[in-house]
Amino acid sequence: MKSxxxxxRAAAMSPSIIREILKVTEQPDIISFAGGLPSPxxxxxxxxxxxxxxxxxxxxxxxxQYAASEGYAPLREWVAQSLxxxxxxxxxxxxxxxxxxxxxxxxxxxxxxxxxxxxxxSYLGALQAFSAYEPEIFSxxxxxxxxxxxxxxxxxxxxxxRFIYLLSNFQNPTGMTLSLHxxxxxxxTCHALGLPIVEDNPYGELWFDAPPPPPVASFYPEQSIYxxxxxxxLAPGMRLGFAVVPPEVYPKMLQAKQAxxxxxxxxxxxxAYEVLTQPGFLEAHLERIRALYKGQCxxxxxxxQRHMPDGVxxxxxxxxxxxxxxxxxxxxxxxxxxxxxxxxxxYVPGAAFYDTQPDMRTMRLSFxxxxxxxxxxxxxxxxxxxxxxxxx
Amino acid sequence: MKSxxxxxRAAAMSPSIIREILKVTEQPDIISFAGGLPSPxxxxxxxxxxxxxxxxxxxxxxxxQYAASEGYAPLREWVAQSLxxxxxxxxxxxxxxxxxxxxxxxxxxxxxxxxxxxxxxSYLGALQAFSAYEPEIFSxxxxxxxxxxxxxxxxxxxxxxRFIYLLSNFQNPTGMTLSLHxxxxxxxTCHALGLPIVEDNPYGELWFDAPPPPPVASFYPEQSIYxxxxxxxLAPGMRLGFAVVPPEVYPKMLQAKQAxxxxxxxxxxxxAYEVLTQPGFLEAHLERIRALYKGQCxxxxxxxQRHMPDGVxxxxxxxxxxxxxxxxxxxxxxxxxxxxxxxxxxYVPGAAFYDTQPDMRTMRLSFxxxxxxxxxxxxxxxxxxxxxxxxx
Numbered sequence: 001m002k003s004x005x006x007x008x009r010a011a012a013m014s015p016s017i018i019r020e021i022l023k024v025t026e027q028p029d030i031i032s033f034a035g036g037l038p039s040p041x042x043x044x045x046x047x048x049x050x051x052x053x054x055x056x057x058x059x060x061x062x063x064x065q066y067a068a069s070e071g072y073a074p075l076r077e078w079v080a081q082s083l084x085x086x087x088x089x090x091x092x093x094x095x096x097x098x099x100x101x102x103x104x105x106x107x108x109x110x111x112x113x114x115x116x117x118x119x120x121x122s123y124l125g126a127l128q129a130f131s132a133y134e135p136e137i138f139s140x141x142x143x144x145x146x147x148x149x150x151x152x153x154x155x156x157x158x159x160x161x162r163f164i165y166l167l168s169n170f171q172n173p174t175g176m177t178l179s180l181h182x183x184x185x186x187x188x189t190c191h192a193l194g195l196p197i198v199e200d201n202p203y204g205e206l207w208f209d210a211p212p213p214p215p216v217a218s219f220y221p222e223q224s225i226y227x228x229x230x231x232x233x234l235a236p237g238m239r240l241g242f243a244v245v246p247p248e249v250y251p252k253m254l255q256a257k258q259a260x261x262x263x264x265x266x267x268x269x270x271x272a273y274e275v276l277t278q279p280g281f282l283e284a285h286l287e288r289i290r291a292l293y294k295g296q297c298x299x300x301x302x303x304x305q306r307h308m309p310d311g312v313x314x315x316x317x318x319x320x321x322x323x324x325x326x327x328x329x330x331x332x333x334x335x336x337x338x339x340x341x342x343x344x345x346x347y348v349p350g351a352a353f354y355d356t357q358p359d360m361r362t363m364r365l366s367f368x369x370x371x372x373x374x375x376x377x378x379x380x381x382x383x384x385x386x387x388x389x390x391x392x
Numbered sequence: 393m394k395s396x397x398x399x400x401r402a403a404a405m406s407p408s409i410i411r412e413i414l415k416v417t418e419q420p421d422i423i424s425f426a427g428g429l430p431s432p433x434x435x436x437x438x439x440x441x442x443x444x445x446x447x448x449x450x451x452x453x454x455x456x457q458y459a460a461s462e463g464y465a466p467l468r469e470w471v472a473q474s475l476x477x478x479x480x481x482x483x484x485x486x487x488x489x490x491x492x493x494x495x496x497x498x499x500x501x502x503x504x505x506x507x508x509x510x511x512x513x514s515y516l517g518a519l520q521a522f523s524a525y526e527p528e529i530f531s532x533x534x535x536x537x538x539x540x541x542x543x544x545x546x547x548x549x550x551x552x553x554r555f556i557y558l559l560s561n562f563q564n565p566t567g568m569t570l571s572l573h574x575x576x577x578x579x580x581t582c583h584a585l586g587l588p589i590v591e592d593n594p595y596g597e598l599w600f601d602a603p604p605p606p607p608v609a610s611f612y613p614e615q616s617i618y619x620x621x622x623x624x625x626l627a628p629g630m631r632l633g634f635a636v637v638p639p640e641v642y643p644k645m646l647q648a649k650q651a652x653x654x655x656x657x658x659x660x661x662x663x664a665y666e667v668l669t670q671p672g673f674l675e676a677h678l679e680r681i682r683a684l685y686k687g688q689c690x691x692x693x694x695x696x697q698r699h700m701p702d703g704v705x706x707x708x709x710x711x712x713x714x715x716x717x718x719x720x721x722x723x724x725x726x727x728x729x730x731x732x733x734x735x736x737x738x739y740v741p742g743a744a745f746y747d748t749q750p751d752m753r754t755m756r757l758s759f760x761x762x763x764x765x766x767x768x769x770x771x772x773x774x775x776x777x778x779x780x781x782x783x784x
Contacts, residue, residue, distance in 0.1 A: 004588055004615070004641055005554055007503045007525065013647040019461070040453035048456070052444050061432035064440070064627035069411070096488050096631075096653040103652045107524055111399045112504070128651045132499055133399065162397055196396055223396070235456035237658035239488075249396055255405040259520045260495045260652065261488040265660055266629035 009132050017352045018124060021337075031378030033365040034346040036172065036321060039296075042289045043235045047281055051274035055267070063267045069258045070094070071242070072269035078276055079228070079242050085218035091244050093253055096264045098202055098229040098241030100257075102129035105163075105198050105225060107256045108249065110135045115161035117195070119147055121353035121362070123172045126165055126200065135162075137355050146178035149189055156193045163196040163225075169212045170203040170320025173353045173364035177318055180213035187219035195223075202229035202241075205286055207319035208294040222246055225253075230272055232321075233286065238268045292368075293321065299372035300365065303379035309387050314365075321368045324350070326361050331389050333363040339388070345381040401524050409744045410516060413729075423770030425757040426738040428564065428713060431688075434681045435627045439673055443666035447659070455659045461650045462486070463634070464661035470668055471620070471634050477610035483636050485645055488656045490594055490621035490633030492649075494521035497555075497590050497617060499648045500641065502527045507553040509587070511539055513745035513754070515564045518557055518592065527554075529747050538570035541581055548585045555588040555617075561604045562595040562712025565745045565756040569710050572605035579611035587615075594621040594633075597678055599711035600686040614638055617645075622664055624713075625678065630660045684760075685713065691764035692757065695771035701779050706757075713760045716742070718753050723781050725755040731780070737773040 021034055055063050070076065071094025080089040095101045102125065110116065110133035118127065120139035127137065138159060140152045147166065155161075166186070168178045178186070190197050199217045217224035226244040234240070245253050257263070276282055300323060304314055311328030325347075327333055334349035350362025370378060413426055447455050462468065463486025472481040487493045494517065502508065502525035510519065512531035519529065530551060532544045539558065547553075558578070560570045570578070582589050591609045609616035618636040626632070637645050649655070668674055692715060696706055703720030717739075719725055726741035742754025762770060 003586070004638075005501070005506075006641075006644060007499065007501055007506070009503075010500045010644045010648075013644055013651070015643070015647060016650055019650070037458050040457055043453060043456040045448065045452045045456070049444075049448055052441075052448075056437065056441055056444075060437045061435060062629075064435040064437070064629040065432055066429055066623075066628045096657075099651070100653045107399065108402050109397070109399055111401075114397075114399070125651070125654070128647075132648065132651050194395070231458075236458045237454075237456040239653060239655070239657040246396075249398075251407070252398060252402045252405055255407060255520075256402075256524065258408055258411070259405070259491070259517075259524050261492045261631060262517070263631070265488075265631040265657055268657055268660070 009134055012131055012134070016124070016128065018348055021346070021348055030341060030344055030346050031370055031374050031381065032346040033367070033370065033378060034348050035366055035369050037369055038232050038236060038321070039292060039368050042292060044275060044281070044285055047275045047278055047285070048235070048271060050278065051271045054274055055270045059270065063270050065266060067263050067266040069254055069263045071264060072266065072273060075269050075273040078273060083244065084214045085221060087244055091247065091250060093243045093245055093250070093257060094264050094269055095241045095243055095257070096261055097231060097239040098200065098227045099125055099129065100260065101227040101241055101243040102126045102200070103132070104243065104253050104256045104260065106130045106133040108252045109162050115159045117152065117155065117161045117164040118355065119166060119171070120355060121173055121350060122165065122355070123167055123200065124353055127355060139355050142174070142176060145182040146176065147182070147186055149185055153189060153193065156195050161195060163198050164190065165198045165200065166216060167200050168216055169201055170206060170317055170322070172203070173322055173348070173350065174324040175315060175317030175320055175322045176324070177212055178216070183213055183216045184219055186216050190223065191220055197224040198227070199224055200227045202232055203320040205233050206290060206293055206321065208290060208297065209318065212319065217244065225249065234272055234275060238272060240264060240268055240272050296367040296370070296372060296375060297323070299375045300367040300379060303376045307380045307383035309383060309390065312386060321366050323365045323367060325363050325365055326359070327363070327386060328390060329361070331386065332360045334360060336385060336389055340382060340385045343381045343385050345378045345385070347382070401526055404523055404526070408516070408520065410740055413738070413740055422733060422736055422738050423762055423766050423773065424738045425759070425762065425770060426740050427758055427761050429761055430624050430628060430713070431684060431760050434684060436667060436673070436677055439667045439670055439677070440663060442670065443663045446666055447662045451662065455662050457658060459655050459658040461646055461655045463656065464658065464665060467661050467665040470665060475636065476606045477613060479636055483639065483642060485635045485637055485642070485649060486656050486661055487633045487635055487649070488653055489623060489631040490592065490619045491517055491521065492652065493619040493633055493635040494518050494592070495524070496635065496645050496648045496652065498522045498525040500644045501554050507551045509544065509547065509553045509556040510747065511558060511563070512747060513565055513742060514557065514747070515559055515592065516745055519747060531747050534566070534568060537574040538568065539574070539578060541577055545581060545585065548587050553587060555590050556582065557590045557592065558608060559592050560608055561593055562598060562709055562714070564595070565714055565740070565742065566716040567707055567709030567712055567714045568716070569604055570608070575605055575608045576611055578608050582615065583612055589616040590619070591616055592619045594624055595712040597625050598682060598685055598713065600682060600689065601710065604711065609636070617641065626664055626667060630664060632656060632660055632664050688759040688764060688767060689715065691767045692759040692771065695768045699772045699775035701775060701782065704778060713758050715757045715759060717755050717757055718751070719755070719778060720782060721753070723778065724752045726752060728777060728781055732774060732777045735773045735777050737770045737777070739774070
């Protein structure tokens with residue numbers, strides 16, 4: 001008798017390293033900078049309840065019935081209008097979280113052995129979603145403006161990738177943002193190379209002082225798929241995101257969506273639409289989240305300044321949820337993690353976010369889950385751990 | 393400049409034939425037996441509202457936050473306990489509708505060229521989900537007890553399929569149910585052949601007079617993945633289903649789920665759990681749906697008896713939503729559809745449900761969307777259309 005025979009792709013699947021780390025670090029006595037969870041204080045609970053009441057009073061049966069795979073038409077219109085370039089509602093596909101957008105992109109564009117370009121480091125969930133379709137991934141390094149263009153050009157001429165995957169705003173994991181000039185240059189370079197763009201923008205609304213420049217997709221819409229999320233603006237437990245897809249690709253994305261889950265939950269789409277369009281809600285809500293996260297980010301920057309020994313460096317994000325820290329030469333953030341957890345603080349080692357050649361000195365710190373007080377204590381504990389390592 | 397380059401699998405994707413037919417037939421003046429939508433009269437709107445109130449009073453933040461990919465633990469326990477064989481909650485994976493269960497099965501078990509056995513005719517959504525992973529599908533015909541065993545044995549010895557896909561209860565499209573004896577024989581045969589089983593049971597609770605026999609999976613649990621759905625019992629717009637997966641396969645299904653959409657919506661899982669466990673709710677609710685659908689099925693059977701000319705045959709489903717009709721020799725249900733729509737009645741031609749060698753005389757009639765009066769009028773119009781065709 002034979003046993004189960006797995007697809008080749010299943011052999012390459014592995015437990016999410018981050019989810020495994022979270023299991024260890026989510027003990028109540030540990031201050032965790034590891035998670036990527038938005039602050040639950042930011043969830044608009046009352047707005048959802050008002051929306052639920054309205055939807056179930058006006059359209060209870062439609063909210064509970066099967067619905068169009070494209071998504072709820074008013075929500076698609078809302079998305080199209082909210083974007084800073086000319087997007088038709090017909091190009092908007094509502095997805096079950098933006099993670100599903102990544103999966104559908106993989107399904108429609110990646111054959112076994114197809115090449116895909118990613119920034120390095122990059123979002124782990126995207127690498128996971130793509131890897132199910134067995135691409136060859138190659139990485140282009142970032143400089144302080146974003147993707148290095150010469151390196152992109154050289155690699156693309158050699159490898160002919162199917163697309164480049166970009167996180168333009170407050171990138172997970174580094175918190176880095178592409179400059180306006182670099183966005184325009186990337187669009188120009190991709191146009192010249194005939195290289196389509198898949199741009200992922202879950203954090204764009206979470207800016208601190210000024211909105212980020214327009215998406216790269218806005219400079220090259222014909223050859224860009226743009227992914228957005230309601231997880232950070234409304235609530236991740238709703239599992240709602242969207243993809244803006246050029247007409248040439250839309251039918252295939254839609255058919256892949258049908259096969260994947262028929263459609264995203266009707267109730268959730270209607271709730272999101274009602275919450276987003278409550279008069280005055282969105283602007284006030286976003287201001288509140290921005291102020292909350294900015295305060296937490298400043299608390300972390302201040303604590304780092306206060307506690308960290310020489311040789312530790314970090315960046316200053318302009319928004320989002322993450323900050324990127326680099327240890328002094330000779331230290332290894334993955335090797336150090338158990339000691340840090342022992343001291344009572346947790347983070348995600350940077351190595352988790354590299355496809356190849358990880359920089360072992362890096363780590364991702366989330367500033368949105370802990371309170372400013374906890375942030376100060378946690379950073380102090382982390383600084384202690386680093387000092388012990390340096391002394392050892 | 394190059395353009396988008398699609399994955400090979402994308403070329404094989406096509407718009408859902410059924411969704412295309414639904415677009416034509418969902419005009420208000422047409423009596424449609426084409427849809428597979430559960431009756432909205434069956435949706436427990438008040439129970440959902442009570443559940444929402446409770447969830448958002450007690451755990452609003454958890455309901456809106458990211459959650460475990462496995463699913464909401466109490467819902468997984470409820471599923472395990474509700475099944476008529478020994479299932480551990482650890483084996484239960486909550487999915488975004490049972491359609492996602494089919495997609496994950498394909499992702500984990502199908503390589504390009506892998507063989508998969510299906511009953512013919514079979515559920516189109518499953519064929520769509522699997523085909524994204526480029527299997528070679530081969531079909532085993534049904535007799536009046538279900539899958540023909542000799543044919544299954546012969547084909548499997550020749551083709552060594554990765555699994556057989558079965559709909560055991562009130563099958564979509566035929567309404568057919570596997571007998572107890574045939575279930576046991578299938579389990580025995582699959583065990584002897586080392587052929588894993590993927591059993592899909594979205595309709596099992598919708599029986600009219602007596603519950604169907606236990607699932608095939610209960611006779612061969614080590615080598616079976618069992619898929620269930622809350623769409624017909626609660627509401628399809630919630631997009632919730634589940635997979636019961638043997639320990640050997642569970643980690644891969646879980647990793648595929650993570651990559652596909654991280655987890656199914658937290659809010660929806662908690663709502664479903666609260667609705668399912670409201671004291672006295674489920675039994676009363678199921679009795680109501682069963683009586684509703686049984687009445688509609690009887691109305692359709694009576695109307696067929698009353699109106700159909702000689703040479704038209706149909707089966708008598710013991711539950712579910714569909715009935716299977718066969719036209720007299722020489723007629724073609726696909727060719728006849730435009731005339732039927734002109735007369736004011738619609739159905740899905742049976743050809744849509746065959747992978748190869750369709751029986752062009754067959755059609756699927758859904759009895760759950762129209763009222764008994766509309767059913768009588770619709771069947772009379774269908775009979776007229778058939779008589780005109782026979783006279784032509």
